[in-house]
Amino acid sequence: MTAQPLFTVRSVSKFYGNRIGCEDISFDLWPGEVLAVVGESGSGKTTLLNCLSTRLLPTSGVVSYRMRDGTSRDLYRMSEAERRFLMRTDWGFVHQNPADGLRMTVSAGANVGERLMALGDRHYGQIRATATDWLGRVEIAGDRVDDQPRAFSGGMRQRLQIARNLVTGPRLMFMDEPTGGLDVSVQARLLDLLRGLVQDMGLAAIVVTHDLAVARLLSHRMIVMKEGRVVETGLTDRVLDDPQAPYTQLLVSSILQV
């Protein structure tokens, strides 16, 4: 790990009028590190993720990102053009519902190729070859490259969404409940796949989930949130095996044992 964090969050708060979305969140994320944000629904996980990924303007706080040239930039002091460029090159965002992250009316190949074309790639054959290669890497058969995501199962759509984000070789991924709504065997395969990709590409990721098993499998560190605030942070195994905060203890003991 390098000496400087990739992503620095300082005192980020988001208020919806008088209600708290999230309050006073600070953490660092290092290159290649996967951070899970867990908590029950309504605890501000998604609000936090949106504030970090520039999809929602926080009420206060500083979020900075270390660019490829090594300089650290405050996301909310960048121009919108720079932010959007960052979002579609160096970052990825995986939505819980794949329909939010995919273009449902164009083929899988075009979905994967969109970022390449946005970056100025103008060779159809190469774009298609890259798209087919990426479909293979997320375990979608190459002959589905011209099918629309509408014809895909939930698990395939989610894998397609991941491929679409990874095609530009990003350094940071935001994932909002990446396994939500999938059955357990599909979840397991997706998690396997994600773990492999994260390792191979040296991706850093912030994964929002309410599923502690997902956090356990994917993440190195975790943040436990309740009512918009952080109640506990630490290495994933430590937090799950030896929860300190009463709320984390409740959460861990609520896991169903089969």
Place this chain on the structure above:
Amino acid sequence: MNAHAENIAQYNFAYLDEQTKRMIRRAILKAIAIPGYQVPFASREMPMPYGWGTGGVQVTASIIGPDDVLKVIDQGSDDTTNAVSIRAFFQKVAEVAVTTETGKASIIQTRHRIPEEPLKAGQVLVYQVPIPEPLRFLEPRETETRKMHALEEYGLMHVKLYEDIAQHGHIATTYAYPVKVEGRYVMDPSPTPKFDNPKMHMSAALQLFGAGREKRIYAIPPYTRVESLDFEDHPFEVQTFDQPCALCGGAGVYLDEVVLDDAGGRMFVCSDTDYCEKRQAEGHAGPTGSPGEGEVQ
């Protein structure tokens, strides 16, 4: 103001009042200053339904003067409903001279064609535009498409062309083929066949586009670069016809298919009627009326 003491209702010259024309001229000037940029304007109700060319009519009404000579074409033809009624409209409200000859017109209002005869400096081509936003069918949000234009994020346009090739093996978009104007704005050239796209490039004439329902005006000033979008391995191509016009024998022009009988007989004739008539008057002739095997690609 015209002060005819007649019993019919009196309109200002060219129907629109002077303040409205001023507003539209401002929009036109801004559009010319930023080639390809869609300028919003306060489109008025016109005495015809949306879709019949209310945008083009407002643009024409704002730039026309008593000395202008107007030509109106609809799908290349001077004598179809839309062309006839718009021509009659301006004859009535502006009392301008009208013509069907491309060379003699100073203003040409068009629906979906650019005349075959090259336009000259000083001529103005006014397009009637149904949907001015080239990104609309891929991105329904107006806030988002405006942002994409502002930030020059045009990857989505190529997604559409990619999808064409993936489905059909070639770029199957044949009309409203997206162009990039002066290396900056991506623009919808209105539903003209892509056959006409090369004529927009470095045209000597001023090209104005009016969308009445969508309340947008955009323009291509004379001698402006207009490039059709494409892929390196699937370059832009125009339609080709494997036989000349059946009436005038003209080749390298855009042809319309005319069905002759119930037995599959058909012929291909120039879509530009003025061009065709002129050639026939000059003594050119095609294999008139013979059923053709030509295929529109």
